[in-house]
Amino acid sequence: MISTTKNTSSSRRRKILIAILVIVVALLAWRFWPHSGNHAGAPGGMGGMGGHGGPGMMSGMATPVHSGQVTTADVPVYLNALGTVIPNATVTVTSRVDGQLVKVFFTEGQKVEAGQVLAQIDPRSYQATLAQYQGDLSENQALLKSAELTLARYRKLFAQDSLSRQDLDTQIATVGQYSGTIKADEAQIAAAKLNLEFAKITSPIAGRAGLRLVDAGNMVHSTDTTGIVTITQTQPAAVTFSVPQSNIPVLLKSLHSGQSLPAIAFDQEGSSQLAEGSVQFISNQIDTSTGSVALKALFANKDEALYPNQFVNLRLQTGTLKQATVIPAQALQLSSDGSFVYVINKDLTVTRKEVKTGPTLGETQQAILSGVSAGEQVVTEGIDRLSNGSKVKVITAEETKAAGGSAKAQ
Structure with missing residues (x-):
């Protein structure tokens, strides 16, 4: 009896749990199942979307x-090329006389003008040589004066038939000899003055001084190849570049008629303009290894935006549509x-x-x-x-x- 009662209680509980689960599922289904009757015409429902935003309506909208x-x-028609900035002139300043470098007047990177004094070589030996030649000149001028006075007397005596022709001719030769000696002395003095001037080393061009290659106190010689400093002229600056040979007819048409082609230099990225100039020179032959021709453009470069050996993008105006x-x-x-x-x-x-x-x-x-x-x-x-x-x-x-x-x- 007890066992039968327990089985009946368990069966009831299962039936109750199943009934509860069925009710919960039915409620959830009713809650979330779409009701076509309530939503067919509601704004935002499927019918609403088809009425307002469907493809049929969109195709008719502007x-x-x-x-x-x-x-x-x-x-303007442009030709682009990659170019290299080169200085318009580069000079290695060397000594033209031998001596000890006693003074340097420039600083590295300084902007110098043509004729500006850069260094001084000890001038004393050249001053002494100049003084010696000047003394020789004075001596020979005195001898010439004496010989000329003697010649004048000989001419009078010869006119009076009191002097032989040979003595007169000898005196004439002596005057000529002293005249030649004086000219030699004058030439030596000029050379000594030039050496004295060369002892003061000046810049041959305007530009920027590079690194100092010799310090004060060292001996310098006219045969030295290293030099004292290198001066680079950057105003104006030049840009060399090459273009394919197919562009030669257009370039020659302008350059051979004496016209210059406007050119603009940009930085390596091609984003910033650096300078404006013109192309005035073209090579006289084509490089057969590359099939291109070399040209050179000149730029005033007043702000020194172009620097020697800098790579730039060059835009060359070849014509106008x-x-x-x-x-x-x-x-x-x-x-x-x-x-x-x-x-x-x-x-x-x-x-x-x-x-x-x-x-x-x-x-x-x-x-x-x-x-x-x-x-x-x-x-x-x-x-x-x-x-x-x-x-x-x-x-x-x-x-x-x-x-x-x-x-x-x-």
């Missing part, structure tokens, strides 16, 4: 875009088929047109050789949402500014 005008302008078709650079798009733009038609639809590009005009405009005409309107922003024949709404700058102001106010 896409907002920004536009730009196709215009004409004179577009007169009244070329120009579009905003933003309008130009690239694809696997080439370059194209979207032209806005009068009915506010767009047509995709393939274009042939030319050189750029600054950073904001692009020259077009064919594909569009001046006066047309092209899409500059909103292009990624367009296809051929799409309907657009052109947003003006005033509308964009007003929309921005409203957003700030909110």
Whole structure:
């Protein structure tokens, strides 16, 4: 009896638990199951989405875009090349006489002028030599004077037939001998003065002094090849570069007619302009190993932005496209088929047109050789949402500014 009672109690409990679970599941299903009757017309429901934002409605809406005008302008044609800055002149200053270097008047890196004193060699031996030659000159001038007086007396005696012809001729030769000696003395004095001047070492050109190669106190000689200092002229500066030989006809047309080609030097990254100058020299032959020709451009370099042996990007203006078709650079798009733009038609639809590009005009405009005409309107922003024949709404700058102001106010 006891066992039968226990089995009956366990069976009841199981039935109660199962009933509770069934009720809970039913409640959850009723809570989360979608009721089509209540939500079919509700905003935000499936019917609402189909009525307001479905593909059928979107295909009929105009896409907002920004536009730009196709215009004409004179577009310069540039040739780009990599160049190297070289000094317009480099001079290794050496001594032209022998002696001890007693004084150095420049500092390394200093800007020096032509004729500026750089160093001094001990001049005393050259001063003594000059004094010696000057003494010899005075002595020989006195001897010449005496010989000339004697010659004058001999001429009178010879006229009176009181002197032989041989004695007169001998005296004439003596005067000539002293005259020659005086000229030699004068030449020696000039050489001594020149050596004395060379003892004061000056800069032959204007430029910047390099590192000092000899210190004061050392002996220097005219045969030394090391020199005392190197002067580099950076104003003006030159840039050498090479271009492919296919560009020679265009370059020669200008250079051989005496014209100079404008050139602009940019830094190594090509982002910052360093100097403006012109190309005036072209090599007289093509480098057969590279198929290129070398040129040289000169720059005033007043601010010394160009430094010797610096690599620069050179942009050379080789010509100008007169009244070329120009579009905003933003309008130009690239694809696997080439370059194209979207032209806005009068009915506010767009047509995709393939274009042939030319050189750029600054950073904001692009020259077009064919594909569009001046006066047309092209899409500059909103292009990624367009296809051929799409309907657009052109947003003006005033509308964009007003929309921005409203957003700030909110």
